[in-house]
Amino acid sequence: MNTAFHQDPVNSITMRFLFVCLGFLAISSLAFSQDNTDMMAQSTRDRINFTNLTIPNNGNSTLWGIKGESGRLIGNPYLDTTWQAGIVKFYGKLGISANADSLAGVPVRLDLVANDVEIRAGAKDIRSAQANRVRYVLMNNTRGTTSLFINAREYRGEADELTGFVELIAPGKLTLLEHPSIHIKRANFNVAMNTGTKDDELVLQKSWYVARDKKAVKFSPGKKAVLELMADKKEQMEAFLKAEKPDLKSRAGLLSVFSYYNKL
Numbered sequence: 001m002n003t004a005f006h007q008d009p010v011n012s013i014t015m016r017f018l019f020v021c022l023g024f025l026a027i028s029s030l031a032f033s034q035d036n037t038d039m040m041a042q043s044t045r046d047r048i049n050f051t052n053l054t055i056p057n058n059g060n061s062t063l064w065g066i067k068g069e070s071g072r073l074i075g076n077p078y079l080d081t082t083w084q085a086g087i088v089k090f091y092g093k094l095g096i097s098a099n100a101d102s103l104a105g106v107p108v109r110l111d112l113v114a115n116d117v118e119i120r121a122g123a124k125d126i127r128s129a130q131a132n133r134v135r136y137v138l139m140n141n142t143r144g145t146t147s148l149f150i151n152a153r154e155y156r157g158e159a160d161e162l163t164g165f166v167e168l169i170a171p172g173k174l175t176l177l178e179h180p181s182i183h184i185k186r187a188n189f190n191v192a193m194n195t196g197t198k199d200d201e202l203v204l205q206k207s208w209y210v211a212r213d214k215k216a217v218k219f220s221p222g223k224k225a226v227l228e229l230m231a232d233k234k235e236q237m238e239a240f241l242k243a244e245k246p247d248l249k250s251r252a253g254l255l256s257v258f259s260y261y262n263k264l
Contacts, residue, residue: 071187075202077113079180083120084108086139088129108139110149112182113202115164131164152179159209159216166209166216170255172262174229175211176219178251180204208254221248226257233264 086108094100107120116128117137137149149165155177159166162179170176183203188196208219210229219225223241226248230237240260247253 071189071198071200073200073202077111077182077202079110079112079204080142081109082142084140086137088117088119088137089135090129090133091135092133108137110137110165110180112164112180112204134165137165150177155209155211155214155216157211157215158218159211169251170258170262172258173212174258174261176254176258177209177211177216179207179209181207221254223248230261233261236264237261 084107085105087102087104088106088108089102092101094103103119109118110116111118111128114128115131117131117134119127119129121127131151132153135151135154139147139149141147148168150168152159152162152164152166155162155166159177164179164181166177166179168175169178181204183205185201185203187198187200189198190196208221209216210219211217219229226241227234227237237257237260240257244256246256248257
């Protein structure tokens, strides 16, 4: 009688499995002993191909690729990374003296993510004050002038939704304000197409606001918006816009428009 027909099928499967495992171990030992950093070892291909995940021998494959670096956070949280001499006015007393509520002539910069004012006390000594403790910051800027950043809570209306500071651009009966903030542009890497970026990016954004009697509304610059806002001086403003042709999308152009209106 042929004994092959009386073999235990479970034992037969088990033996085949053990042979496969021993084969895997032998191939693994060989693969890891080879110093090949330029291409996948053929033994590794054989192991993967055994599971029906075929990798062409020419190395072209849409399934497998070289693992790249993980994404990073690029950019910085500052309105301006440069330290500028400034004056910081606080809401409360500092405890330095009975009347001290400000620091003058100190290097400062605004962190728009942490929402605080950084003050450099030494080469490696940086202190920070939360925006809700600071009434305003008057500081030099890269344009060679000074900028005044006022706590947004000093204004009402749509400014109630703002955090941090607004920069005073043009004071007067119609006050022009600019609110700087940081937006996080999220990574958009597409694994299947291998396109896009893995990095999140910090992007500086600025929004315009106009305040009348401390009540602020968001403002989208344009000729029509300017004339509607300054309707009480419409004829003079139309003449000014026609003669001067200010760039209503630029800081300098809007400053000239609001400065002129506030003098009428």
